[in-house]
Amino acid sequence: ATPTAIMVGTGKAAEHGILVRDAEALETTRRIDAIVLDKTGTLTQGKPGVTDLVPAGGFDREELLRFAAGAESGSEHPLAEAIMARAERDGTSVPKARNFESATGEGVRASVEGRTVLVGSRAFIEGGGISTAALASEVDRLSQGGATPVHVAVGGEYAGLIGIADAVRPESQEAVRQLEALGLEVWMLTGDNRATARAVAREVGIPEERVIPEVLPERKAQEVERLRRDGKTVAMVGDGINDAPALAGADLGVAIGTGADVAMAASDITLIGGDLRNIVTAISLSRKTVGKIK
Ligand code: ADP
Ligand code: MG
Numbered sequence: 001a002t003p004t005a006i007m008v009g010t011g012k013a014a015e016h017g018i019l020v021r022d023a024e025a026l027e028t029t030r031r032i033d034a035i036v037l038d039k040t041g042t043l044t045q046g047k048p049g050v051t052d053l054v055p056a057g058g059f060d061r062e063e064l065l066r067f068a069a070g071a072e073s074g075s076e077h078p079l080a081e082a083i084m085a086r087a088e089r090d091g092t093s094v095p096k097a098r099n100f101e102s103a104t105g106e107g108v109r110a111s112v113e114g115r116t117v118l119v120g121s122r123a124f125i126e127g128g129g130i131s132t133a134a135l136a137s138e139v140d141r142l143s144q145g146g147a148t149p150v151h152v153a154v155g156g157e158y159a160g161l162i163g164i165a166d167a168v169r170p171e172s173q174e175a176v177r178q179l180e181a182l183g184l185e186v187w188m189l190t191g192d193n194r195a196t197a198r199a200v201a202r203e204v205g206i207p208e209e210r211v212i213p214e215v216l217p218e219r220k221a222q223e224v225e226r227l228r229r230d231g232k233t234v235a236m237v238g239d240g241i242n243d244a245p246a247l248a249g250a251d252l253g254v255a256i257g258t259g260a261d262v263a264m265a266a267s268d269i270t271l272i273g274g275d276l277r278n279i280v281t282a283i284s285l286s287r288k289t290v291g292k293i294k
Contacts, residue, residue: 009289017257017272018282025268028252029286034232035179035279036224036246039190039197040078041239042256042276043204044166048078050086051147052163056134059159065092068152068162070112071119074100079150080108082164083119105191105216105242107150115155121193123214125151130158138163143195146203172204175276180205182283185232189223191215191242217242221249237271237279239263254279 006023013020020026037043053061069087072080073094087094097110097117106127107120118125122132122139130153132139138161139149147165151158179186187210190197197213212223220238224246227234236243236250239259244266247253253267256274264270271278 005289009285013282013285016278016281017275018278018285019257019270019272020282021268025252026286027290028233028268029235029282030290031233032184032235032252032283034185034187034227035235035237036187036189036227036250037176037206037276038220038236038238038240038243039188039192039200040166041259042237042274043172043188043200044168046078046166046239046258048082048148048164048166050082050162051165052138052142053086053160054135054138054163055160056158057160058157059154062090062092063154064152064160064162065090066095067112067115067117067154067159068119068150070095070097071100071108071110071117073097074110075102075108077102077108078166079148079164083150083162086162112154117155118153119150121214122149122151125153125158128153130156132158132161134158135161140195143193144199146196146199148192148196168200168203169274169276171275171277175280176205178277178280182280186210187212187227189215189220189236189246191217218245220246224250235279237276239274 010020055064072083097112100110102108107124109118132151142149142163147163150162188201188206189212194213197211201211224236233251235252236246237254239256241260241262244262248266254269255263255267257270257272258274
């Protein structure tokens with residue numbers, strides 16, 4: 001590719017809010033044949049809100065929210081922010097937490113009002129020896145609707161779950177359709193549970209067999225590597241700190257501009273407005289640009 005062609009290509013891309021790092025990135029864009037999309041903040045808006053408070057055992061809704069908010073007050077995770085926002089809206093006074101610990105991709109643990117509180121995925125709570133079976137049917141109902149069930153345990157007892165929903169971006173379904181029409185394999189990768197991941201995948205048109213759920217942050221890069229070893233040229237699209245190693249390891253890393261700075265630093269392309277249809281625009285621009293000089 002001549003420098004002029006590259007400049008024209010990257011200039012046109014920039015007009016669409018697509019920032020391309022260098023000539024090599026534009027050249028790779030033309031060749032990708034598999035694309036891995038992070039769920040939260042990439043296919044969805046990344047602005048989750050609490051929809052359900054379902055207490056268990058002897059707990060009531062106010063206690064469930066109070067203990068959860070206390071433990072989450074030290075976390076910057078979007079799910080934590082949703083819980084804090086709900087506590088504020090309901091006028092719940094949030095108790096101070098001590099000994100806060102966060103397990104990335106799993107949940108948080110802290111001491112609240114003298115009791116050990118766990119908030120997180122089912123695996124995280126059950127790993128602490130606490131059964132969540134009492135609310136299994138509520139878990140199914142919430143996850144089948146695409147919401148994330150966040151479990152809460154207080155002092156070694158299951159206290160209930162908090163349903164948190166994150167709306168799919170309006171353009172995601174169209175973007176998936178266009179990417180498939182270009183002949184790309186479209187995958188979803190997420191730390192969230194299988195049922196929730198599948199429900200969101202169905203909503204955006206990604207087939208079940210291309211959903212990779214319950215992936216801990218450090219394993220996201222390995223999943224991308226697995227596809228590369230299958231001989232694919234892989235683009236990874238993500239927004240979070242936990243996506244950065246996968247973005248750096250992909251043939252083409254694509255960051256959502258509204259996401260974490262670390263994600264953008266690890267990427268070859270940044271989509272300023274986060275519109276996934278711009279990946280399709282980038283692919284056609286790169287095909288035109290590189291095609292011309294051939
Ligand atoms: P994603 O891949 O969707 O960005 P993460 O890797 O950040 O997700 O988190 C994976 C899962 O771990 C979440 O769906 C949730 O069940 C649990 N989790 C992580 N952090 C928290 C937290 N601060 N509070 C509650 N649950 C959490
Ligand atoms: Mg994310």
